[in-house]
Amino acid sequence: MLESRAAVCHKGRLFVGTDPLLGIADPFQLFVLTQFRTENRQALFLELLRGWQDRAMKAFFVQIKCDLGKAYEVASALADAEIASEIYSTAGNYDLLAKFYVDDEEDVGHFVNERVQILPGIKDTFTIVTFRAF
Numbered sequence: 001m002l003e004s005r006a007a008v009c010h011k012g013r014l015f016v017g018t019d020p021l022l023g024i025a026d027p028f029q030l031f032v033l034t035q036f037r038t039e040n041r042q043a044l045f046l047e048l049l050r051g052w053q054d055r056a057m058k059a060f061f062v063q064i065k066c067d068l069g070k071a072y073e074v075a076s077a078l079a080d081a082e083i084a085s086e087i088y089s090t091a092g093n094y095d096l097l098a099k100f101y102v103d104d105e106e107d108v109g110h111f112v113n114e115r116v117q118i119l120p121g122i123k124d125t126f127t128i129v130t131f132r133a134f
Contacts, residue, residue: 056104059133062116063094063126070121071095077119094126 066074075087075096084098102111112127 057101058104058108059099059101059130060108061128061130062098062100062112063090063128064096064098064116064122065093065124065126066095067121067123074119074121077121078116081115081119083115094124 064074064078071089075089078084078087078096078098084100086099088097089095090097098116100111100116102108108127108129112125116122117125
């Protein structure tokens with residue numbers, strides 16, 4: 001017997017689960033692709049490609065200055081929040097560098113203010129907006 005499943009793409013990662021996953025998709029701002037049967041994987045990936053072609057995303061980086069001794073805690077909190085696609089520790093004026101993706105229509109400033117700067121241990125941020133990847 002084939003089980004009906006839901007495929008969800010979030011921050012460039014594909015999640016596959018049973019139907020209840022559809023119920024939590026909107027609160028977590030996940031991109032629900034389609035329902036599919038487990039035997040039809042090729043159709044799923046074609047749908048994945050079509051979905052991302054229609055969905056323009058922009059990448060940006062945020063350099064994060066942390067309170068003294070808090071860089072690893074901030075990095076862990078940022079990873080737990082699942083809003084950054086990549087997080088790096090750095091040397092220099094800032095402690096961390098994080099890469100984010102948002103929809104083209106989403107305001108980067110609001111995203112940083114409301115989702116990043118609220119994390120405990122963050123002292124300062126510097127946002128770098130990107131134009132094109134090569």
